[in-house]
Amino acid sequence: MKGAAFSPAHITGFFKAELAHGQKPEFQGSLGAGFSIQAGVTTRVEVRESEFTDCRIQTSGYKPDNTQVSEFVLKEFLEQIPGDYFVLVHHDIEIPVGYGFGCSAAVALSLSYALNEAFDCGFSKEHLGKIAHSADVCCRTGLGDVLASFHGGFEIRTKQGAPGIGKIKKITTELFSAIIICFSPISTKQFLRDRIDTINGLGGKMVDRLIQTGSIEHFHDYSLEFADYINVITPKMKIVIDDLKANGIRCGVALFGETIFTLVPQNLEDRVLGILEKYHDGIIIRSKIDELGARLVS
Numbered sequence: 001m002k003g004a005a006f007s008p009a010h011i012t013g014f015f016k017a018e019l020a021h022g023q024k025p026e027f028q029g030s031l032g033a034g035f036s037i038q039a040g041v042t043t044r045v046e047v048r049e050s051e052f053t054d055c056r057i058q059t060s061g062y063k064p065d066n067t068q069v070s071e072f073v074l075k076e077f078l079e080q081i082p083g084d085y086f087v088l089v090h091h092d093i094e095i096p097v098g099y100g101f102g103c104s105a106a107v108a109l110s111l112s113y114a115l116n117e118a119f120d121c122g123f124s125k126e127h128l129g130k131i132a133h134s135a136d137v138c139c140r141t142g143l144g145d146v147l148a149s150f151h152g153g154f155e156i157r158t159k160q161g162a163p164g165i166g167k168i169k170k171i172t173t174e175l176f177s178a179i180i181i182c183f184s185p186i187s188t189k190q191f192l193r194d195r196i197d198t199i200n201g202l203g204g205k206m207v208d209r210l211i212q213t214g215s216i217e218h219f220h221d222y223s224l225e226f227a228d229y230i231n232v233i234t235p236k237m238k239i240v241i242d243d244l245k246a247n248g249i250r251c252g253v254a255l256f257g258e259t260i261f262t263l264v265p266q267n268l269e270d271r272v273l274g275i276l277e278k279y280h281d282g283i284i285i286r287s288k289i290d291e292l293g294a295r296l297v298s
Helices: 068-079 103-119 125-138 145-151 188-198 200-213 216-229 235-246 266-276
Strands: 002-018 029-049 054-061 085-093 154-159 167-171 176-185 257-265 283-288
Touching: 002 103, 002 145, 002 200, 002 216, 002 257, 029 103, 029 145, 029 176, 029 200, 029 283, 054 068, 068 085, 068 103, 068 125, 085 103, 103 125, 103 145, 125 145, 145 154, 145 167, 154 200, 176 235, 176 266, 200 216, 216 257, 235 257, 235 266, 257 266, 266 283
Parallel strands: 054 085
Antiparallel strands: 002 029, 029 085, 029 154, 154 167, 176 257, 176 283
């Protein structure tokens, strides 16, 4: 029995955490805004009956720090399926881990979809999203990326929670491409633990403002303001941000990573790339917006 699925990576520009004490994970999450890109995580699984339940998790491409999110999703699935199985999981990770691309959410979503196909469970997409979202929240690796990657596109998250509970508003970005440069990772888990109380007031206000304007330009500006407010802009990032600004390019900061992004029309792509290619220690990613969200693949 086999299954394969893809989930796009997702970048958040600003957010407000919603973590009411005592709520189930599927009702927790974040408000905010961001976009999904066509690079992400493809997961393939093979399942066979066994004398006892066991699994092996493999990765190619970029390497994760650990496999806790995958283990969480596997445990949730296997508890709902009678019998014993050996499950081989292979994640092909196209985006750097820890740089603000929502990699843990893409891992969890693609694995959930692939397991559903392999076991022929017939679970709804919302149920699969709930499993993935709970994994991200419980492992403290993310809050809103599963909801965003589930839907794809450029989104404003207007209500927190798992797919089927949380709500989004999409903004059309058909004429825009994402160009991103990454320098160093930042631990989402550590940030959520240490600094969550400092961010919520501004993030909530920005969500309200962006709902009113629906402006890509304002999204960039709010993201920079948010990153400056929570003090995550490093000297290296500031040099690049100032360079882009001097050339008339708006940009934002991915949360959480030493990562700068810009959404630009196609006629500006080469200009942006020319600026960023000067910074040889950065990883540059150029991608269209992924409008489809998580899905099965052949």
